[in-house]
Amino acid sequence: MRSDGEPAEMAEKDGERKKITRGRGKSGRVWREPGTRFSVMLRDKPLCTTWEKKMATKRQKKAVKEMDRQLREGRRREKEEKRLRREENLRRRLENERKSEVVQVIKNPLKIKRLKKKQLRKIEKRDTLRILQKSQPQRQREKAKGPDK
Incomplete structure (x- = not known):
């Protein structure tokens, strides 16, 4: 190193720095530059955030999670309401079908034995x-009205 703190490989010429080649390396790879020492390297400062910024990001994340939870809850509720409405409509439809059926009561069970297979399927x-x-x-x-004549 020189007295002004520059490494020996560097020399100033007309205000610009120029590297002085050291010669051919032992490995024969002349295109490689010599490595820089850790103490000479410029290092980035570590990212340090203030407490206020940390709290602001925390609040923001919490708000986003809450919004997401509300959206999920809303979708779940809508799905449940739709399912209940569908079940209610199906129940009402079956009830209406039963009301509108024409029913004939078979009092004699022997009639059922005499019916054909196709007729039995309809019963x-x-x-x-x-x-x-x-x-x-x-x-x-x-009966209260009496017989019609």
Whole structure:
């Protein structure tokens, strides 16, 4: 090193620095430059953030997570409402179909044995007690009116 702190390989000429070649290296790779020492290298300062910036980023992350949670909750709620509405519509449709059915009560079980296979497929069991209860008030009204002549 020289007295002014520059390495010996460097020399100033007309205000600019010029590297003085050392000669051929032992490895024979002349294109390689000699390495710089760690003490001479310029190092970047480590990133240090202030407490306020850290807290601001923390608040921002928390707000983003909260917004994300709210969006997920909203989507989940909408999906659940849609499912319930679909189930309710299906239940109502089945109920309406049952109401509109034309029902004929088979009182004689021997008739079922005489039916053909195709006819048996069409037969569906229902709660006949409810049907009989609905039809009884009508019969009582008809009896109260008396015979028509």
